Amino acid sequence: MIADKSTWFSSWFDTPYYHILYKDRNDTEAHAFMETLTNYLNIPENGTILDLACGRGRHARYLNKIGYDVTGVDLSESSIAFAKKFENHRLKFEVHNMSEPYHKKFDAVFNLFTSFGYFDDDADNLKTIKAIKANLNEFGFGVIDFMNSEFVIDSLVPEEVKTVDDITFNLKRYVEAGYIIKDIKFTIEGNLYHYQERVRAFTLNDFEDLFKKADVHLLDVFGDYNLRKFSSKTSERLVMIFK
Structure with missing residues (x-):
């Protein structure tokens, strides 16, 4: 999804x-x-x-x-x-x-x-x-x-895997077109879920x-x-x- x-x-x-x-x-x-x-x-x-x-x-x-x-x-x-x-x-x-x-x-x-x-x-x-x-x-x-966008961009962790409540979240962070973006992917019961957070780097x-x-x-x-x-x-x- x-x-x-x-x-x-x-x-x-x-x-x-x-x-x-x-x-x-x-x-x-x-x-x-x-x-x-x-x-x-x-x-x-x-x-x-x-x-x-x-x-x-x-x-x-x-x-x-x-x-x-x-x-x-x-x-x-x-x-x-x-x-x-x-x-x-x-x-x-x-x-x-x-x-x-x-x-x-x-x-x-x-x-x-x-x-x-x-x-x-x-x-x-x-x-x-x-x-x-x-x-x-x-x-x-x-x-x-x-x-603080400047600090966040300087210390951005590009990839991270985080497991919470038996769900393994694969996170990717990057900067694109003035936005700080986090891609979030995880699988539940064989279904792949993909969400994205997009925040302007004000x-x-x-x-x-x-x-x-x-x-x-x-x-x-x-x-x-x-x-x-x-x-x-x-x-x-x-x-x-x-x-």
């Missing part, structure tokens, strides 16, 4: 295999980042947060746990169906396209864990920045937590250009989840705060 490349994120993210491959993600690190980030932004007690491209809601659920009113949105219907099991009166999940404004304003809009740059059409990336701006209230902050300069076009103001740039200074050569992350 080969996924349609033009909509890789809507097909791959909706499979159980995506969640199996990435089941070892570090929740402790993610939780610490949420606390560090919300403290830095000084989001008010009971403040409202939109988690944009929330997946199964791991960040959203923790943000709710530490006191915030959180809405998580994602294009993946299966991820939202899973996340909805955790809803309460201050935690809601909904299927939504992040390139379109949501029908509410928030104290903060978070786009986390490299959940940006999926679109083939650059116009949709710009529309997403504009949508984030539209969803911020007067005192709100937007946050995009992206990979740099800080690229984001600055998008922010300028969207008329938003970049306030801070950090290079990791402890909010240390960004270095294009050595930082693993590119965390941008804007409004």
